[in-house]
Amino acid sequence: MSKPQNVKPEDLKKILDKIKSLSDDAVGNYLFKGYRIQISKYKQTGAERVQFLYKRRRENGLCIVCGKKVTKKNPVTGKLYRLCETHRKEIDNKKN
Ligand SMILES: [Zn+2]
Numbered sequence: 186m187s188k189p190q191n192v193k194p195e196d197l198k199k200i201l202d203k204i205k206s207l208s209d210d211a212v213g214n215y216l217f218k219g220y221r222i223q224i225s226k227y228k229q230t231g232a233e234r235v236q237f238l239y240k241r242r243r244e245n246g247l248c249i250v251c252g253k254k255v256t257k258k259n260p261v262t263g264k265l266y267r268l269c270e271t272h273r274k275e276i277d278n279k280k281n
Contacts, residue, residue, distance in 0.1 A: 189216035248272055
């Protein structure tokens with residue numbers, strides 16, 4: 186389980202709004218003044234969880250393998266790479 190994210194009163198409202206709109210963005214582990222709030226999907230399969238984690242990392246510009254911040258962009262698409270430098274090299278090496 187990842188470390189809870191500290192939230193402010195106004196964040197609580199945003200989280201609830203996300204739940205109301207059935208957005209997966211609400212899923213997370215939050216800490217509010219000593220209270221731990223955990224929001225997860227009920228009866229989610231392992232595969233769905235992994236898929237969700239990948240999606241979340243991708244949206245936040247993190248390496249989909251290790252979760253490290255991705256800083257380099259693909260010059261062709263202008264978008265951030267899906268992988269950090271370490272994992273990008275690793276996969277490139279496997280291809281060759
Ligand atoms: Zn990585």
